[in-house]
Amino acid sequence: MKLLVLGAGGFIGRTAIREAVIAGWEAVGLVRNDEAAQRVRRAGGTPHHFSVGDPATWAEAARGAHAVLDLIQPSLPGRLTRRAIDRVAAVRGETTEGVLRTLLSLPAGERPLLVSVSGMDDLTPGPDRTVSHLSPPRSVPVGFAHVGLPVRRMVEASGTPAVHVCLGNMVYGAGKGFGDMIVPGLARGRMPVPGTGRNRLPIIHVEDAARALVHVAGLPGVAGRSFVATDGTVTTLGELFDETAGMLGAARPRRLPRWLTAAFAGGVAVRTLTLDVVADISALTETGFEPRYPSYREGVAATLAELSRPARRRAHAVR
Template sequence: MRLLVLGAGGFIGRTTIREATAAGWQAVGLVRNDEAALRVLEAGGTPHRFSTGDPATWAEAARGADAVVDLIQPSLPGRMTLRAVRRISAARQETTAGVLRALCSLPAGERPLLVSVSGMDDLDPGPGRTVSHTSALRTVPVGFAHIGLPVRRMIEESGTPAVHVYLGNMVYGPGKGFGDLIVPGLARRRMPVPGTGRNRLPIIHVEDAARALAHVAGLSGAAGRTFVATDGTTTTLGELFDETARLLGASAPLRLPRWLAGPFAGEIAAQTLTLDTAADPSALMATGFEPRYPSFREGVPATLAAVAGTTGAAETGAAR
């Protein structure tokens, strides 16, 4: 089984390479620079340099592969304003167009399954405020749905065989937003909870997100299906931040009024973090998937241990 991962040098991408390799996949990481290539090698995969705008740089690598996981994401600014998200959405659509050109350049029988990855904001929770594999797409975008909804429409219009996986509104772990920003902010009491903190926030540990993507990529008959990948709990934003701060030995974070959260983090980020939504991952669980970290109570301690280990290693290297 051969799996290609677009954006393999990123937070979720390199973890997907590592987890897919551990599960028996021959994992190829499509990367755009030497630094990302090194991350793929360290994760146990094979790096392949490519350009999304030039299908010839990777179409042959995709020929006959079982699946391609698309984790390409433009760089995000510190404040996610509406103007910023529209700019990112345009860049993401351009990238997706390149991915689809590469896949459609292959004969139909040699095209891999496209595993399209997005966030919970794309799905309409309905009156019960719960999203699942049966949820309709939102008609009016909120949060990061400004990016995800146009991308899904492009994939559907292309006719490319695809399965759609929706990760939690926060993928946490050692790195990116949680490990690199939220954890240090909570440790210094400089990371407030936007809003009351009582809103339910669908979350998933990065290792489980990666495992879910590799699992879905290997499912028979996955094309055309939708899966929600979260830990299935009704964790609130306040619970996640408060417990993380407690484990760090820090004071409980302050609550920032919702009307101030927009100017602080950007309106789009504030919308995503303060949405009150539950998630139902039963369709994914029914395929035999089980999370390694069934809740943040197991996932956050593992994350903090990994962050501490990384910091310690960096300090030791600096001392030498």
């Protein structure tokens, strides 16, 4: 089966290409520049240059594909305020319109399944603060739901066959926010914990996030369904930061009031990091999926090992 990955040069995207190839898919990464194309090739996939707003550049590639994995994410500013997230949401809405326009340009019988990806902020917690595949979308957005909820509404209104997957609010690994910012900050004693750190934050290692998305893409009859993908454990933000600092041989990070961390990180970022929910991933595990990293202990250890490799250190030095 052929899987198309939008945003294939990104943190989760290139990992999804690699995991799809391992799982036996023909993996095609839709990219917009040569650097992203090189990442796709290194992951074992085939790059295809495209413009998200021009169906002619990738409609034929989508024709005959089994699924399209949408991992496009606009660049995020260093400080995620409400105004900043509204700008991100506007850009994401435009790209979603382009994706749907291309898929709807194909005959109904030739449209691939769209795997629409978002985060836990989109879901309304139950009385016990549990979110699951049965949780309805929030009526009032918080955090990254300012981006995810409009996308979900657009996808559902389009009639495109789609499955929705909500990943943990922190997808961690040797890259992006965790590997490139949080780990170095903890190592230097400059990464505080926003709030008390007692909030139960749903997390997932990037490899398991990619594996879960590829797994869902290959399931029969999932159009119209929703899945929640985390490692399935109850982990507090404080535990994650404290244990990571301990593995680095660094001091336990300070706790700072949420309002103070929001002053330099932005209220949206802090709200997303301090979300307090418990994820029920039973719908995913009942399909046969098992996390490679069943808790942050295994996942963080693997992340730090990858970050310590000489090639990785050289890459960070170049940055």
